[in-house]
Amino acid sequence: MRNVIVYVEHKAGQTRKVTFELATEARRLADALGGKAHAVALGAGAKSIAETLKNYPLDTIHVNEDGEVDSYLLDPTIDYMEALAKSVDSAVVLLPNTMLGRDVAGRLAARLDAGMNSDVTDIRPEAGRVGCIAPKLGGAQITTCAFKEGAQFGVVTVRPNSFAAQAGGSGAQIVELAKPAGKTYRMSIETEVEEASGEMGLEEAPAVVAGGRGLGGPEPFETLLRPLANALGGTVGASRAAADAGWVPYSLQIGQTGKTVSPNLYIAAGISGAIQHKVGMQTAKTIVAINRDASVPIGEFADLLVVGDAFAILPELTKLVQEARAHA
Amino acid sequence: MKIVVTVKLVPDTNATKRIDPSTKRLVRTGLETVLNPYDEYALEAALQLKEKIGGDTTVTVFSMVPETGKEIVRKALAMGADDAVMLSDPALEGSDVWGTAVAMAAALKNIGFDLVICGGLADDGSTGGVPGALAEYLGVPGVTNARHLDITGDALKAQRETDSGYQVVNVTLPALVSVTMAVGEPRYPSLKGIMGAKKKSIVAMTAGELELDGKVGASGAKTELLEAAAPAARAKGQIVTADDGASGAKIIFDFLKEKKLV
């Protein structure tokens, strides 16, 4: 396995930070394996995202603005990815461990008869093999899983915020990726509805301000959490109790049956820290909790638990952060 | 219409989990195991469709699981599934996503289906890769993360969640879908359901019936577990009581400043 391919998740040319993290890691991995670093962007906006990606240390960026990629479910994407993986030969494919990334990964791994390692937080190339480090079993075990000797392809989904993005490099070449011939598709997208367009980056936000049942209703998510999240350059998340109550969409839920996040800072307001919530956020670098009750489970693993009323603390904290930013 | 729901046996979230250093497999003895939480939603979606479509619609549960895992299949039957198929074979132990999808596809082709419904993520391996891979090997359209399903004849309309909302997707059956929790809270098995489940059929299937050509088990896998270890425990942090909003905010702000987070 020598060459590395990055799948670029984007929407009309808008991508996530994780794409740049993958582009940077692809270079390191390709150098260690003695291969090249490729990226592929498909569908409307592919060319504009490719221009941005030129600032990262890739060798080649493959693009095709094929409208079928946007109108059909994953089938056209998988056809392009399969063709590319086979043409650059012996490849490790890196994808973000997001809803879309996991989807593409499972399909592509099957198409290539390849092994798959998911939710990977570090990659160690050793003696030509690719070892993937991943927290498994809800974070209870950190595993190192490698593709078997002689495996031609390997598919890896990477947890956002696991690698640092670093611009610079060789000025990649942008090339048109040929459309795979003779395909018809059986699934089509009728409409697409945006419900929470600001939330594209929950999994990779550097700061997450999450609320739970203790907030009592939907309003505090907008009036208390959102301004603090904005001031911290982050976004809003929630516990399942809040999603179940209909206060926020399920797409904001963090935990066992929601999203896994690893931000630099996680603030949990009115969340007790049940095990099912903990498994989705315990790899945050710093955890701060605000809770009325000093004996909640989150006190066992938060770096700081402030015992007090979230309604009183959050607006004051937002002010302090805003002031600090204004003077920075 | 024949709906097949795939269900996995997983360790309970609260259980202490470890991996055997010599076999590199999850130690399952003495471990409390449960029906994978997501798969309860898959079953709920299937039962709702059956109620809506009516006629001769049946819901079959399928699990690739050791024989000792029968209780999760029984639970699914008690919730309302009509019958079950268990693919159990020591040869399957240690399969990776690839081998699992290959084996499951072979079994599902054997069982026959109009619609396969999977959970979104299993609680142990948690790759979320099985549903997509399975659709590929079955050669049918695959819709993941569906939160609402509607079937008219052989036309399936699904609402598929995305990170920023949802898509309305059209597919012709046969097809595969995986679901999210928004399909609705899974029903509890009723006493009648629990009693009735004892009489429902559980068909046993073995790897030998499926011509898997050495693709399953640890030896057939494309990946190999090299190491597993418990992470360093997170140290218990400070707990400080705030007198009022302003002082609480100050405590947090000073802490963030010290950590260079503001």
Ligand SMILES: Cc1cc2nc3c(=O)[nH]c(=O)nc-3n(C[C@H](O)[C@H](O)[C@H](O)COP(=O)(O)OP(=O)(O)OC[C@H]3O[C@@H](n4cnc5c(N)ncnc54)[C@H](O)[C@@H]3O)c2cc1C
């Ligand atoms: C199969 C399964 C999967 C699950 N998946 C998830 C998941 O993915 N994510 C998830 O989060 N949960 C999940 N859960 C649910 C989980 O077990 C908990 O029920 C849930 O996390 C509780 O949410 P909460 O902390 O918001 O609510 P609670 O546990 O009710 O906690 C509310 C907290 O708010 C505090 N509070 C109240 N008022 C104030 C105030 N004014 N100021 C400060 N604090 C206040 C209270 O002291 C309390 O600690 C799952 C459960 C199951 C069974």
Ligand SMILES: Cc1cc2nc3c(=O)[nH]c(=O)nc-3n(C[C@H](O)[C@H](O)[C@H](O)COP(=O)(O)OP(=O)(O)OC[C@H]3O[C@@H](n4cnc5c(N)ncnc54)[C@H](O)[C@@H]3O)c2cc1C
């Ligand atoms: C700690 C641990 C780490 C692992 N890491 C990897 C890895 O990195 N790469 C790898 O290739 N394999 C890995 N495996 C093996 C992998 O878990 C199994 O191959 C598994 O059967 C596929 O799993 P998943 O848990 O990822 O399923 P997911 O893809 O997360 O499951 C999604 C859905 O598929 C269905 N499903 C999955 N498995 C079954 C089943 N056996 N029977 C019925 N329905 C099923 C369920 O409906 C489930 O909700 C790991 C296993 C463990 C225990």
